[in-house]
Amino acid sequence: MQLQLRKREITLLQTWMDRLIADQITSPNPRFDGGALCPSCLHFHGRVIDSIYPLMTLADLTGDERYRISAERFFIWGNNLYCDDHSYYNDAQQTWNKTTIFFAQSLELALTEHGQILSPQVYDTWITRLREISRWMFDNFTKSDSANTNYHAACAAAMAMCGQFLNEPRYLERARELAEFCQEHITKDNFLFGEGNPRDFITAKGCYSVDVGYSLEETLPNLLEYAVTMADEKLYARLVHVGQTYLHFLLPDGGMDNSFGTRNFKWTYWGSRTSDGALAAFTRLSQRDAAFGSAVDAQLTLLERCTHDGYLYGGPDYAAHGEEPCLHHLFTHAKVLAACIDEPTAKRRLGKATQLLGHWHFDAVNTSVWRTPLVYASITATDYAHFEGGHSVGGVMGMLWHRAYGPILASGITDTTSREPLNTQLSRRKESLVSSAWRWSYHEKGQDYSNVYDLMAQMVTDKTGAAVYFNFANKHFERLPGARGQIRYELLDNRITWRLRTSVAKPITLILPICKRENWQFIQKDNGVRITKGETQLVISSSASLKCVKPGFALAPGFELCVLYFELASNANESLTFEVTPAHQN
Known part of the structure; x- marks a missing residue:
């Protein structure tokens, strides 16, 4: 069953990445060349550069040079968004740059997991860029940052990953500080909060700013990545309980109930529009609780069902209704699918779980x-x-x-x-x-x-x-x-x-x-x-x-x-x- 599931993950990732390569632009204009125009939004999503990691995963796995070449082209196109302070704009006409954190993760994973297939020149270029954006994260993102909590979790993971890879102890210390901040944003009944404005506000009824989509597709996966990287067993054990709480809101067909979520304007039924996905977190948690193995299968089935002509659509009925697909869903969720594929099969536990009633x-x-x-x-x-x-x-x-x-x-x-x-x-x-x-x-x-x-x-x-x-x-x-x-x-x-x-x-x-x-x-x-x-x-x-x-x-x-x-x-x-x-x- 584990091998069959992995085969499905590889097939879906190839489906998505083949579509992305088909949409990658070739142009004499360097502002366009190597980017990808979104069929729905009719613009270039800056975070498409995150796709270098899933592309490198497939390049290493299949030996198909198309995937490596595409990854290198996306990296070069990303220079159009790369600023003199060593951060990336989220989009060309948007000042938001904290999504640089997500690219740091993708770049680090591409180098650590599959960097051996790059030429020495490209490898040096990529690791130099990783050093630069790691310094930007360290200099600019602390626990006092006003961003939603999922960014603190992502930066905790990124600082831990980059700190180990680049041998920078100060990055590891920053990672610990951010992880401690995130643990302060877990309620006594194991909800992750901080996805709203004001972020830390507790209401008259004792309610918090909780969003199921961002909890399962960003904050929980990133805190798990931090805990694994830093060998923080105490936090990992706590996150198992957090994940088990959120299983109550995962439907048997793989959908998420985010009807009460603070950011449910981005609810896609399978998750949230621009977050990275829950599959890798569920895969890791399945080592402790078989219910997460069932969740992996259900989520993967739903993602397959919402994929048409190579695109991941923004909800179960988008394609049937004649809506255009947004590329953002595809390349962010591809990143997590690649992490599932890179996870050793022996670490998965996919036994039959007891039905939650x-x-x-x-x-x-x-x-x-x-x-x-x-x-x-x-x-x-x-x-x-x-x-x-x-x-x-x-x-x-x-x-x-x-x-x-x-x-x-x-x-x-x-x-x-x-x-x-x-x-x-x-x-x-x-x-x-x-x-x-x-x-x-x-x-x-x-x-x-x-x-x-x-x-x-x-x-x-x-x-x-x-x-x-x-x-x-x-x-x-x-x-x-x-x-x-x-x-x-x-x-x-x-x-x-x-x-x-x-x-x-x-x-x-x-x-x-x-x-x-x-x-x-x-x-x-x-x-x-x-x-x-x-x-x-x-x-x-x-x-x-x-x-x-x-x-x-x-x-x-x-x-x-x-x-x-x-x-x-x-x-x-x-x-x-x-x-x-x-x-x-x-």
């Missing part, structure tokens, strides 16, 4: 999770708001997944605003763009009020469901006095029921985006719908009036949707049911 409440994010043999559901009443229009709050069931159907609900950002424009993408199919965050919507004096903006909502949970009490609030998190609501969530394996009550004297709209491909069979019947996916049908029914159904697409986390609009009467007392059955049943 039960009910848990996590105080650090005020979020509850239910896992049964068939169903995954999460409900969040966190009050950490990274920005207006971000992730849902208010006691929302942000994720609902069924083994036979897959994602049913996947609540992304509440408002379709653009964040980090160079790291996210636009769609030309603007008419179909919607938020995947379901909500109750109520208009009063020209403002929209909803449950998804209520930071003070209260939630009580047990093993069968939850009761949520909220107040309608606007996007500025300001409550509308007297406009209250209540939801009782009841969870069974094949039936999930919501019992809905309001104390609002006007009708309210329930907007319910359901994950559904455009080509899946769909029937509207009475006050509900029936969706058929292969041999499975999802039936949604309500006592409320179904007014209309519209198609939609959510860029984050990347699903096609059918959006149901129900009208709830004033002072409503209604119910809503999700039922999954075999398709042949009526």
